[in-house]
Amino acid sequence: MEAEKSLEIYEFGPCEDSYQMGFSIGNHFSNLIRSRLSTDSIFNHQLLPFSQTPQAQSLLHSLSHNNSTKFPDYWNEMRGIANGSGVPFLHIMILNFRKEILPFIPKSEKIEDEETIDDCSDILVVSDTMAVAAHNEDANVALVGHTYLIKATLSNGLSYTAYTYAGELPSCAFGFNNHGLAFTLNSVPPTDSEIVAGGIGRNFISRDLLEATSIDDAISRIRSSQVSIGHSYNLLDVNLRKILNVETASSQRISVHEIGSTPFFHANMYIHLQVNQVHDQNSISRQNRAALLPKKSKVDLLSLLGDSGDQEYPIYMQGPTLYTLCTAVIDLDERTMTIIKSNPKQGVVSYIFKIA
Secondary structure (H helix, E strand, O other), X not given: OOEOOOOOEEEEOOOOOHHHHHHHHHHHOHHHHHHHHHHOXXXXXXHHHHHOOHHHHHHHHHHHHHHHHHOHHHHHHHHHHHHHHOOOHHHHHHHHOHHXXXXXXXXXXXXXXXXXXXXXXXXEEEXXXXXXXXXXXXXXXXXXXXXXXXXXXXXXXXXXXXXEEOOOOOOOOEEEEOOXXXXXEEOOOEOHHHOXXXXXXXXXXXXXXXXXXXXXXXXXXXXXXXXXXXXXXXXXXXXXXXXXXXXXXXXXXXXXXXXXXXXXXXXXXXXOOXXXXXXXXXXXXXXXXXXXXXXXXXXXXXXXXXXXOOOOOOOOOEOOOEEEEEEEEEEOOOOEEEEEOOOHHXXXXXXXXXXX
């Protein structure tokens, strides 16, 4: 397969401390972080104006206090990203808390045609013949060209590789570490009544998952956090040949589903955790389309994630607002993570990483 290495990987560490880790990332990707902030319409038209209003101050204070208290190292890492990139800390903070802030912006201040939901699709299976998680990383057009790979080594010997949005903590998308633990993530949309203000941010939880030592440790890290908004985590342990889908919501609600031989497709709706959620036609359409497509081989799974048969709500997105940035394929038997930048049906690989 032809190699297409248009996604930069930055390898570094160990660093003196968490602040230096963030500073190194921010300094290295300063131009990319600044470019994203200058072109991200949700940041410029919603997050930043709201953050400067009196009604936002108590929310920002709660987010700051609760997250810096629970995760002081990651808070310092975020400070380092800001200082390293030369971007105001407030800008980096609200970018990392975008999911926890957007529900509280008055509807009168939101711009109707701006899409605020990130959409991702996963197809997961663990059978006698394959154990695979394939993931489309979908995001707003502002993220096109504003992502990178971080490969960091910590002072305790742990190392991780994470696909990262410019200016955000690694990783709100997918990654793996040298304990054989990997994950991919799906956004889910609880209704406003299900959201708790000022809780732990999902970017902090996913950053914490990069340091999990096992799949059980990963679940404990997810379960222990008082989140504002729900999320769906696909946890993979290559040592155990095991995949779990974990759906979460506020008030420490959690549901764990083990993946078996029946292929499991997850878009951006809760499937097994009972939560009041927003009706997402995009997600429902992808779910229905996936149910019609074959899933008997890894080639089938990639073809499914590259499908655009539903022109209004395709699984593989090419704009104008939402784009599939890349596809990640984690093969537990081969112990590899493959990243594909173009349509996965074409088989053009950007990177193949060995999962230790």
